[in-house]
Amino acid sequence: MAGVDRSRRKLLQTAAAGGLGAGLATSFGAVAPARAEGVEGTRAREGAEGGAEGSVRVAVLLYDGFTALDAVGPYEVLCRVPGVTVTMVAERAGRVRTDTGELGLVAERSLDSVARADVLLVPGGVERGTTATMANTVVLDWIRRIHRGSTWTTSVCTGSLILGAAGLLRGVPATTYWASRPYLADAGAIYTPGRFVEAGKILTGAGVSAGIDMGLHLAARLSDERTAQAMQLAVEYDPDPPFDTGSPEKAGPELQQLALKLIADAVR
């Protein structure tokens, strides 16, 4: 227990030593200049096990109507993995609103300033966001271009339908949001149950919060299991929901209908 107490004290002590000054070196005040190359350089940080040389660049695609937790869940478990930098990217840099319209996240880079990334992550969204993105040829071309050079191409929730619209899921085992499972077939994908499904370099997650589970798996792939396990503790991910209705099978048809009604009402 003494060891536990020491480690607790260390959190505030070690963070205090290097925190404030260095943190200020990162500027959100201006959009980064559009260098049409990788997404490195948005933040000067040396990973614990190496410098910028060994950095892994994760690009998260934001679009009008995306679901915040789809993007923020994986971000939170990946952003502290040594050598990993996570950058939010959108058609235009700046604020991008989420599906309910109540929240905005900032995209640091525009699509045309990012020509490659090691990891692509496409979050899901409600109808408005997902279908508009599935029909946006600029975004789909960018996804295909990034995918050609990626180590991992990933999605959360209905983000897999966007990967499908880009033609990346033909014959590929994949998952998606529970209510959208039938639509995977439209893209030629093979619906496969699971919190996340890995098929070659394509990794798809189930709905919204599944991005946290998928993110931990990806953290292990990008580093090692020990680091991923430390990240699970870092975000204190020891889930204990007060109910047990998180899957359509557990929730049953009535709660399914209510969930879909609440989602539809909230985009009005």
Add this chain to the structure above:
Amino acid sequence: MAGVDRSRRKLLQTAAAGGLGAGLATSFGAVAPARAEGVEGTRAREGAEGGAEGSVRVAVLLYDGFTALDAVGPYEVLCRVPGVTVTMVAERAGRVRTDTGELGLVAERSLDSVARADVLLVPGGVERGTTATMANTVVLDWIRRIHRGSTWTTSVCTGSLILGAAGLLRGVPATTYWASRPYLADAGAIYTPGRFVEAGKILTGAGVSAGIDMGLHLAARLSDERTAQAMQLAVEYDPDPPFDTGSPEKAGPELQQLALKLIADAVR
């Protein structure tokens, strides 16, 4: 199974009917004018069970160095509860950067434009953000003012240390981030284990991802259990992490040290 298929189809159909046009009515283009009253009115939405009359206003405090998932987890499970509106509030409206500096969220309102809210939620952050906020008298005065009129005053992670600095936790059972438990005593709070701890109108969550569990509990308090259960399904929160190291007890001392090192390194 036919019922399940119909509900899946309904997701995209019902959302399509009301989505795009109505969504555009919400403007993120300009900061809302500073009306020094409640946080209602940032979004014109009728709850499924009532209009603006019965609306519950949730104000989430953002500050430089907060942890994104602390705020976004509860947001995601509360924002679709009928009658609930969630508004991000910061000392100044506009983009607020998170603890790693890699991500920015947009605060729609400034503190001085929000004089009351039904629910206050204070997320945690790393050392830099938490301690600066604990010493910010403008923010602490605002927290105390909102608390006087709130139905619920809540925190996630080290956000409880900020509530403590505002003097709200004297003699109150509460929880916080695993590594910060000893610091609750400095505020006169009584550390109590749990994913979240309810004590009167004060509700505190454990670290980062615990905000999702706490948010579901709060959703039930603000509406009813059935609605909260539907929200759990809406975000497909059926957690299945690939590891089981989400608490300090499960992780053990070595992973605790590694987690704290990764956190400290990521704020550099």
